[in-house]
């Protein structure tokens with residue numbers, strides 16, 4: 180399968196492109212409740228497509244996205260982690276090692292997943308993720324927003340205030356139907372209802388932020404790519420019917 184999702188670390192791992200071109204590699208963690216769309220967003224970022232069928236992530240799944248930010252080659256290594264507690268337990272420490280950025284993802288029509296962010300922030304803290312690590316807040320499934328109602332949806336106002344309080348950059352998008360460019364949805368009287376970002380807005384923001392990050396981070400990340408010899412699973416299961424949301 181192109182862009183195979185299981186990644187086996189070994190001394191021979193370095194991808195051909197990495198060997199031919201020097202990329203600064205950054206490990207980016209995708210975390211959030213089960214069903215918020217981490218896998219779909221990861222696919223969209225890395226492959227450009229919305230997967231027709233997804234199953235609950237078990238353990239962790241990897242995808243990579245190469246970027247050129249102002250002439251510098253950057254590789255985002257996205258770690259799509261399992262949202263379901265029982266599929267994470269034994270592996271959590273691996274996730275948090277040598278992390279360079281975190282995307283906290285919630286579902287805009289599932290306030291429960293937004294409330295759940297506090298627990299994810301706490302997990303980061305418990306795993307010694309420094310406050311200096313860039314953090315991004317991403318509201319997904321904006322295509323399902325219903326402008327005519329407020330209940331049962333996470334308002335952008337609330338999300339923005341949360342992102343400010345936690346030092347995160349805020350985005351709202353849809354892995355399924357992302358706007359091509361950043362767009363503003365207005366009411367007939369012109370009042371702004373909400374803004375949507377393209378997936379590329381997010382990718383570029385993450386890349387640019389990491390590019391500015393201290394050089395030593397890249398050195399650590401490159402070590403990560405070529406050392407060690409362990410296998411992380413990417414088994415998926417058809418458990419999506421367990422996503423009882425809100």
Ligand SMILES: Nc1nc2c(ncn2[C@@H]2O[C@H](COP(=O)(O)OP(=O)(O)OP(=O)(O)O)[C@@H](O)[C@H]2O)c(=O)[nH]1
Nearest residue numbers: 213214215216217218219235236262320353354355
């Ligand atoms: N309408 C809509 N549905 C989406 C979007 N993103 C994901 N979904 C759907 O939401 C469900 C869950 O998506 P996943 O990407 O598997 O969610 P996850 O966060 O990876 O879930 P876990 O692997 O259990 O942690 C699937 O049915 C997707 O088709 C989106 O932007 N819009």
